[in-house]
Structures are given as structure tokens and as C-alpha cells.
Amino acid sequence: xxxxxxxxxLCKPNVVYMMLICAFVGMLLAEEAVSSFSYxxxxxxxxxxxxxxxxxxxxxxxxxxxxxxxRTDQRPLPKGELSVMHASIFAMxxxxxxxxxxxxxxxxxxxLLTIGSLIxxxxxxxxxxxxxxxxxxxxxxxAGAAPPLLGWSSVTNTIDPYALLxxxxxxxxxxxxxxxxxxYRKDEYAKESIPMMPVTHGVSFTKLQIVLYTIxxxxxxxxxxxxxxxxxxxxxxxxxxxxxxxYYSLKLFYSDNDEDAMRTFQFSIYYIFLxxxxxxxxxxxxID
Numbered sequence: 001x002x003x004x005x006x007x008x009x010l011c012k013p014n015v016v017y018m019m020l021i022c023a024f025v026g027m028l029l030a031e032e033a034v035s036s037f038s039y040x041x042x043x044x045x046x047x048x049x050x051x052x053x054x055x056x057x058x059x060x061x062x063x064x065x066x067x068x069x070x071r072t073d074q075r076p077l078p079k080g081e082l083s084v085m086h087a088s089i090f091a092m093x094x095x096x097x098x099x100x101x102x103x104x105x106x107x108x109x110x111x112l113l114t115i116g117s118l119i120x121x122x123x124x125x126x127x128x129x130x131x132x133x134x135x136x137x138x139x140x141x142x143a144g145a146a147p148p149l150l151g152w153s154s155v156t157n158t159i160d161p162y163a164l165l166x167x168x169x170x171x172x173x174x175x176x177x178x179x180x181x182x183x184y185r186k187d188e189y190a191k192e193s194i195p196m197m198p199v200t201h202g203v204s205f206t207k208l209q210i211v212l213y214t215i216x217x218x219x220x221x222x223x224x225x226x227x228x229x230x231x232x233x234x235x236x237x238x239x240x241x242x243x244x245x246x247y248y249s250l251k252l253f254y255s256d257n258d259e260d261a262m263r264t265f266q267f268s269i270y271y272i273f274l275x276x277x278x279x280x281x282x283x284x285x286x287i288d
Contacts, residue, residue, distance in 0.1 A: 006081040007090055010059055011052035018273065019051050019147040020044055022170065025276045026151030026163055029283055035155075043106045043154040047147070049098025050114045054143075056091035057122035060084060069188045102154075110154040117146040131193075134200040137182075141174035142167075148276075162229050166279075170272065172217045176210040176249060177268035183207070183252075183261040207253045210264070214249040218242040221275060230282045237278030245271050 027040050034040065059066065059077055067078035076082045082090075095118060102111035120143030129136040145167045152163035182189060182196040183203055189196040198206045221242045225235040248264040 002081070006076040010056045010076050010082065010087055010090065011094075012055035012059075013052075015055060016048055016051045018269075019144075020048055021273065022147035022166070022276055023047050023151035023154075025280050026148030026166060027155050028280060029148075029162070029166075030152045030155040030160070039106075040155075042101065043110065043151070046098045046101035046106060046111075047114055047150050047154075049094045049101065050118050051147075053091045053095030053098060054118040054122040056087060056094070057118075058126045060087050060091060061122075061126045065192050065194070068192060069185070071185055071188065106154050107157045109157055109159070110150055113146065113153055113159075114150050117143045117150065119143075120146075131195065134195045134197040136195070137178045138175050141171055141178075144174060145170035162224075162227075165223055165227070165229065166276075168223075169217070169220055169275070172213060172220050173268065173272055176213040176217065176245075177265065177272070179206050179210050179213075180252065180261045180265035180268065184258050184265065207249075211246075211249045211253050214242075214246050218246060224279065230279055232282075233285055234278045234282035237282075238275060241271050241275050241278070 024040070024044060027043065028034065059075055062072075063075075063077040063084065066072035066075050072078065077084065077087060099111055099115055102114055121140065125136065125140030125143060129140045133139070148166035148170070149159065149163045152158075152160055152166070179197055183198045183206055186196070186198040186203065190199045197209065221238040222235060224230040225232075225238070245267060248260075248267050252260045252264045
């Protein structure tokens with residue numbers, strides 16, 4: 001049982017669950033009514049395995065860094081619960097199985113997009129971008145923003161502009177979300193010479209960037225209503241959620257308390273979950 005828990009933790013389940021929620025919303029928005037729940041489950045399973053593979057590969061590559069950071073030192077590899085070889089084999093195996101499921105039971109486009117997302121996060125971001133530039137999370141965030149597109153393409157076998165709009169929301173949300181955490185963990189990143197923005201440009205500059213990105217997110221969040229993708233339920237929800245996010249960002253900007261950075265980070269998680277839930281509610285609730 002302990003071994004199973006270690007493999008489970010290697011998959012970063014909380015992150016994968018959030019990705020699957022976004023992918024599921026993309027699936028449901030792609031059609032007026034659900035045609036086959038079993039098909040959606042198969043698609044989600046394939047995407048989940050590939051996302052878990054990417055998370056496991058990330059932990060294999062970053063195992064030494066994880067061991068020296070408080071946030072990550074309890075992961076399976078730093079604790080010695082799994083060997084590097086076993087973790088690598090596990091990661092590659094579930095990745096291949098996930099890709100094959102998508103190829104044989106979903107469609108080739110979704111498989112290619114999912115593999116591209118896996119490579120983007122597990123290798124391009126983890127191996128290169130993370131240590132190459134303070135814009136690492138901005139550039140690398142594209143891979144993490146892919147789930148709604150993967151869900152949408154699994155149903156339609158197309159790259160739809162509406163799906164790309166959902167990707168844009170997550171893409172713009174990612175920097176203020178992660179930079180808030182980076183402020184709180186600045187010393188740990190500095191210790192490992194990881195060029196997160198608070199380390200390279202200072203906390204004040206990072207706070208300003210968080211505010212600017214939150215303003216951009218506010219604008220982007222209302223685009224689904226503007227392009228007639230969603231209705232008034234989503235619009236009201238987006239305006240409220242984005243206003244609260246901006247409040248947290250401004251409070252952080254004027255605060256010297258690192259706890260405000262963690263509060264901003266925590267709210268950002270609720271934000272992305274609730275705004276996608278609002279998209280879903282708007283899709284199914286009809287207001288005359």
C-alpha cells in the first residue's frame with residue numbers, strides 16, 4: 001500500500017485533477033449535449049495517464065532540487081521511497097499507455113496535442129526553461145494551459161477558436177498564480193539558483209507583474225461573453241472572480257507580508273476552478 005501511495009504521489013494528483021477538470025469542461029462545451037459518457041471517460045483516462053507521466057518525469061529530473069526545498073522535500077524520490085529507475089520506467093509506461101489509448105480510442109489529433117503538452121512540460125520547461133529565464137513560467141505555461149483544448153479536440157477532432165480562448169485564459173492566469181508562490185518561496189529558489197522572477201528582478205517588480213497580468217486576465221476572462229461563446233451567467237461570474245483576484249493582487253502589491261503572497265496563490269486556484277465551473281453552468285442553464 002505504501003508503494004502504491006508513492007507511485008500515486010509521483011503523478012502529482014492534485015495538479016492532474018485540476019487539468020482533468022479543465023479538459024472535462026472543454027469536452028462538455030464542445031457539444032450541445034453529451035453523446036457518450038463512456039467516450040469522455042476513455043478520453044480523460046488517456047489524458048490523465050499522459051499528464052501523470054509528465055508529472056513523474058518532472059520529479060525524476062528535479063529530484064535533487066526537490067530534496068532541498070521545503071515545498072517538495074516530502075515527494076517520493078527525495079524521501080527514497082522509489083528509485084530513479086523505477087520512477088522512470090513507471091513514467092514512460094503510463095505515458096505510452098495513455099498515448100495509445102488516445103490514438104486507438106479517441107483521435108490522432110488529441111494524441112499529438114497531448115504528447116506535445118507532455119514534452120513541453122516534462123522536458124522543455126523542466127530541463128531548459130526553468131533554469132534559463134525568469135520568463136520560464138510564462139513560456140512554459142503554454143503546456144499547462146492545454147487541457148481544455150485536449151478535451152475539446154477529443155470530441156470534435158479539431159482545433160477550435162473557442163477552445164483556444166480557454167487555453168488563453170489559463171495561459172494568462174498561470175504567471176500571477178505561480179509568481180505569488182514564487183514570492184513566498186523566493187529564498188528556496190534562490191538557494192537552488194532557479195531564476196524565478198522574485199529572485200532575478202526582486203519582489204516589488206514581481207508584484208507589479210502580478211497586478212499587470214491580473215488586469216490582462218480580467219480582460220481576457222470576459223472574451224467568452226464578447227464573442228458569444230457564453231452568456232450572462234458566465235459574465236457575472238467572471239467579473240466577480242476577476243475583481244476578487246485583482247483585489248488580492250493589489251493587496252499583495254502594497255503589502256510587506258509574504259503571507260499575502262500565499263493567500264493570492266491559494267485564491268488563484270479557486271479562481272481557475274470556479275471560472276471553468278461558471279462556463280459549464282452557463283452552457284447548461286438557459287435564461288429566457
